[in-house]
Amino acid sequence: MSFPFGDGSYPHWNQNYLPTQREWQYWFSLKMDAAIAADFASSQDLQAETQARKQADAQEAAVRAQQDALLVPYISLALPTGAGLSGYTQGAQRSISRTVQGRLRDFATIQDFGAVADGATDTSAVLYSLPVGCDVPPGVYHVAVSGTITANLHLHNGAIFKVASGVTVTFSKPIDAGSEQAVFQLADDTAKVSLANQEVSIGWFGIATDGTQDVGPIVNMLIADASLQGRTIRIPGAASYLVNTPIDLQGMNYITIVGNGRSERSNLDYTLAESEGPGLTESVVWPGGGPRFVLGPTVAIGIQSLPPNTTGYPRITGINLRGFMVVGNRDTTVAQKGIFLSRNNDTTNIVDVGVINFQTNADSIGLHLEAADSAVMRGVWCAECNCPIQLYNSNDMLITSCSFGGKAGSPTVGISEMRRLTFTGNTIYPDGEECISLLDSFNCVFAGNTITSRFTGIITLYGSYGNIIADNFIRNPADTGTTWITSDKDLWSSQNYDPAGRDELFGMIYLDGTSNDNVIRGNQIWSWMDNTSACGIRVKSGASGNWIVGNKFCGSAAFTGSANLVAVEDAPAGDPTYVLDTCLSTQATVGGSVVTRYLASS
Incomplete structure (x- = not known):
């Protein structure tokens, strides 16, 4: 019988056999040799596995080392000095090679020096x-202490300086920013900026463009801050800017306020556009092609230059207003004035400016220009005003290519104490009481204009001498078929209505008894006044030395029968008024051959 050993093997001995010691030793030695051989084999396997693992680790380490070697430059580029490791070439002919670091250092930003853009x-x-000069990246930079910035600054779109109350930030060098780019956020009217730029923009101050924020304090700040060389203030965009504080030129020289063009002509454009379809509200239609200053209901003047309450003050020079509109408030009870320049001035230019809605009462004025030498007004549209244009005590002025439309009760163009005005190539529309009123003025020329009125007294001269009225087209469309939108035309046609109570005998052109040495020449005068006693030109008693030459009177109903083409009342015997070659159009009929009739003094 066999007995198992510890490893499950059995010696081949019979049951009940008692092995000798030698036999036990021998069997055990065999067993030990087998175990040792097994252990050795296992050790060899372990060594092989360990060797294989070491080889694999070595290969993995080699791969990792290669990868790390490839990453070293990228890791270095992320360091503060990394830009110095990368090359840069502009690419143009003869451009030199530089590092990216060198190129980037061409443009430092204020954030490089610690500015935080969190507002x-x-x-x-x-x-x-x-x-050094710096770029200003987008963000809001709070400025809580007054001081001076001496570096050149280029502001990226979205970069804003937020100036605290009572703080004044002075820039000793011009800033670089787009005209419609918001740059400053002022806490209130006590927060100020002082700019070195000769050309600035109100767009830099983020003013609301829907007519809800007063622009006056900003414009006045920019005017007061101008250098001796003056300043150009740009009014960007097709927008509405509220004026609750008058824009005051403050006696400064060479101030230019300029937009990108005036908007629609008048309220008529707004009314017609709104009627064309639903949704065309005023906010949609206005302001058309350019910016406009809209007066608030309580302000009296839009843009002003007033004399100080002292004597001997200097005149101002070089004022330029161009490319915008000034709009009166339609709901005000204040006698508003759009542009009112009464301080002594010279070389004032008003070009491509629109002025409308100044019609509250007789003191409402669109544009008043006084004590002006060598002023120029060109391309101005002034309408829906009680008195669109008022000129006083000025010399050597030019008004050309303008359009004016007034209201009954005041002259459309009121001129007093004017010397050497040239008024040419302009258009005057109804409904002014007089289209041109000339008082105490001399050596003025009115030539090549188109003038339309519903009333007589279209051009009136009082105490004026040495003036020329020549080559104008003068029209009095009193028929009910005219297209002007007013009830006055019906009154004129049916009741001989006139706002000053004048009748047709007053004269479409009127010279009072103190207006001497004037020339009225080559005008074409049309009228449909229904009274056959109508008068074309009347010269009152006492006037002398006037020449009325070569005028043509036209109209299917006027100047017939006993009508007077020219009525001259009792001219002084030694210095008469001359009436030469003045004829009636073939469209009308005149009784007899009389073209002029002298009437008794009235």
Whole structure:
């Protein structure tokens, strides 16, 4: 019988056999040799596995080392000095090779020096200590302390300086920013900026463009801050800017306020556009091609230059207003004035400006220009005003290519104490009481204009001498078929209505008894006044030396029968008024051959 050993093997002995010691030793030695051989084999396998693992680890380490070697430059580029490791070439002919670091250092930003663009951290110290010119990246930079920025700054779109109350930030060098780019956020009217730019923009101040924020304080700040060389203030966009504070030129020279063109002509454009379809509200239609200053209901003047309450003050020079509109408030009870320049001035230019809606009462004026030498008004549209244009005590003025439309009760163009005015190539529309009123003025020329009125007294001269009225087209469309939108035309046609109570005998052109040495020449005068006693030109008793030459009177109903083409009342015997070659159009009939009739003094 066999007995198992510990490893499950059995010696081949019979049951009940008692092995000798030698036999036990021998069997055990065999067993030990087998175990040792097994252990050795296992050890060899372990060594092979370990060797294989070491080889695999070595290969993995080699691969990792290669990868790390490839990553070293990228890791280095992320360091503060990394830009110095990368090359840069502009690419143009003869451009030189540089590092990216060198190229980037061409444009430092204020953030490089510690400015934080969170709108709360005070950046005053950083801004006032900038050693070099800097770019200003987008963000809001709070400025809580007054001081001067001496570095050149280029502001990226979205970069804003937020100036605290009572703080004044002075820029000793011009800033670089787009005209419609918001740059400053002022806490209130006590927050100020002082700019070195000769050309600035109100767009830099983020003013509301829907007529809800007063633009006056901003424009006045920019005017007051101008240098001796003056300043150009740009009014960007097709927008509405509220004027609750008059824009005051403050006695400064060479101030230019300029937009990109005046908008629609008048309220008529707005009314017609709104009637063309639903949704065409005023906010949609206005302001058309350019910006407009819209007066609030309580302000009296839009843009002003007033003399100080002292004597001996200097005149101002070089004022330029161009490319915008000034609009009165339609709901005000204040006698508003659009542009009122009464301080002594010279070389004032008003070009491509529109002025409308100044019609509250007889004191409402569109544009008043006084004590002006060598002023120019060109391309101005002034309408829906009680008195569109008022000129006083001025010399050597030019008004050309303008359009004016007034209201009954005041002259459309009122001129007093004017010397050497040239008024040419203009258009005057109804409904002014007089289209041109000339008082105490001399050596003025009115030539090549188109003038239309519903009333007589279209051109009137009082105490004026040495003036020329020549080559104008003068029209009095009193028929009910005219297209002007007013009830007055019906009154004129049916009741001989006139706002000053004048009748047809007054004269379409009227010279009072103190108006001498004037020339009225080559005008074409049309009228449909229904009274056959109508008068074309009347010269009152006492006037002398006037010449009325070569005028043509036209109209299917006027100047017939006993009508007077020219009525001259009792001219002085030694210095008469001459009436030469004045004829009636073939469209009308005149009784006999009389073209002029002298009437008794009235």
